[in-house]
Amino acid sequence: MNEIDDILRGIRRKDPRAIGRAISIVEEGDQRAGEILQILxxxxxxxxxxxxxxxxxxxxxxxxxxxxxxxxxxxxxxxxxxxxxxxxxxxxxxxxxxxxxxxxxxxxxxxxxxxxxxxxxxxxxxxxxxxxxxxxxxxxxxxxxxxxxxxxxxxxxxxxxxxxxxxxxxxxxxxxxxxxxxxxxxxxxxxxxxxxxxxxxxxxxxxxxxxxxxxxxxxxxxxxxxxxxxxxxxxxxxxxxxxxxxxGQFAQNRQKARESEVLDWAVEMMRIKLKNQLKSQSRQIKGDPRMIARKLIEEISR
Ligand SMILES: Nc1nc2c(ncn2[C@@H]2O[C@H](COP(=O)(O)OP(=O)(O)OP(=O)(O)O)[C@@H](O)[C@H]2O)c(=O)[nH]1
Ligand SMILES: [Mg+2]
CATH class of the missing domain: 3.40.50.300 (P-loop containing nucleotide triphosphate hydrolases)
Structure with a gap:
């Protein structure tokens, strides 16, 4: 049986272990986190x-x-x-x-x-x-x-x-x-x-x-x-x-909170991509780090 289905059923049953597991999955940046958050x-x-x-x-x-x-x-x-x-x-x-x-x-x-x-x-x-x-x-x-x-x-x-x-x-x-x-x-x-x-x-x-x-x-x-x-x-x-x-402040706040969460994830995903790109270049890093950083961004957005 699919673990995610199990967890979702567990959340509905208010099972503390399933809820704890769901939070861990999200916290670990697990790919399946989206499935859990989508279904709430x-x-x-x-x-x-x-x-x-x-x-x-x-x-x-x-x-x-x-x-x-x-x-x-x-x-x-x-x-x-x-x-x-x-x-x-x-x-x-x-x-x-x-x-x-x-x-x-x-x-x-x-x-x-x-x-x-x-x-x-x-x-x-x-x-x-x-x-x-x-x-x-x-x-x-x-x-x-x-x-x-x-x-x-x-x-x-x-x-x-x-x-x-x-x-x-x-x-x-x-x-x-x-x-x-x-x-x-x-x-x-x-x-x-x-x-x-x-x-x-x-x-x-x-x-x-x-x-x-x-x-x-x-x-x-x-x-x-x-x-x-x-x-x-x-x-x-x-x-x-x-x-x-x-x-209306409540709704506005939630919207803002969602924005910063999205930004948080986006930054994290970019960071991983950038790190991998940097690692893949075996060349030595010389010169202005800012210039290199800019180049790196250009490279991954191609
Ligand atoms: N006299 C007095 N002591 C208090 C009161 N509230 C909390 N304390 C004591 O203050 C100490 C710190 O309380 P905590 O609830 O751990 O404080 P906290 O802000 O959660 O601490 P951190 O998580 O370390 O930032 C404990 O020893 C409490 O018993 C109060 O209203 N009066
Ligand atoms: Mg405390």
Missing amino acids: DEETVQKATIMGITGSPGVGKSTLVDQLIAYYRRQGLRIGIVAIDPSSPISGGAFLGDRIRMMRHTIDRDVLIRSMATRGRLGGLCAAAGAAARIMAGSGCNPVIVETVGIGQAEVDVVSLADITVLVFAPGLGDDIQAMKAGLIEMADILVVNKADCPGADALVMEIESVIQGRNCPVCRTIAPETAGIEELAAVIRDMDQKKRQN
Whole structure:
């Protein structure tokens, strides 16, 4: 029997193993990935909200996600989580941390958790994370949460595939705002000051409010381990989702996310072609690398 047929049937049955296998196939850049992605139920995927949760290391993203999972489960919803691991020494423990903190949900068939490394992979991260989110959505997960550490461009790009972006801060973590001001804060739909039980939380809220002045961007406070503010945050997310679906922003976002996924794949395919072309020329590389690069492109587009 065809493995893909098996997987597709498995996805429809919501079998976690089949879903996991489907994501691996896409992640590995397997030729058969297209077949899987093509067959997902578009309507179900459209219905699901993809939520990006980002912020500096240690602000409490995983703890928040864990609490959101519990909240959505109480509502009877099925949830998907894509946790992006930046594969860097600083977060070496984060990967494990995510696992442990969300472990209580792993026996739940209606909670799908998938970790994904930023580096050391074939294909772009956006493409893989986007596809994983869609596969989860296609299997009835709503919402799908993508947790990523907001430190590098790759992580920022992943955020752009989300329908709703939540940026998390915590007091006592240094010049957070300065670092975030540049790009992420503008991309965020909802800001969260977590660790509201820690000193400096009020000052941080005030600082954030002065930065976003004039922008209609809700600021929520949470104490994740105590579930304080979680319901309020979920309500703010729900309202934002409704608003974005009504005013057309949702559809526009999805379109843009698809574009960057297409670009991601195209770049990856070109890279492989270019590499092969370069390898096939046994001549030594001399002269201006840019000129050679241009020639290389000309050669493969012939
Ligand atoms: N006091 C306090 N501690 C918290 C709160 N939320 C999370 N923590 C603690 O902060 C630490 C980091 O939490 P995580 O949820 O792992 O943070 P994270 O943002 O996912 O971390 P990375 O994945 O490493 O970027 C843990 O020890 C949590 O228990 C909070 O609201 N108040
Ligand atoms: Mg984490």
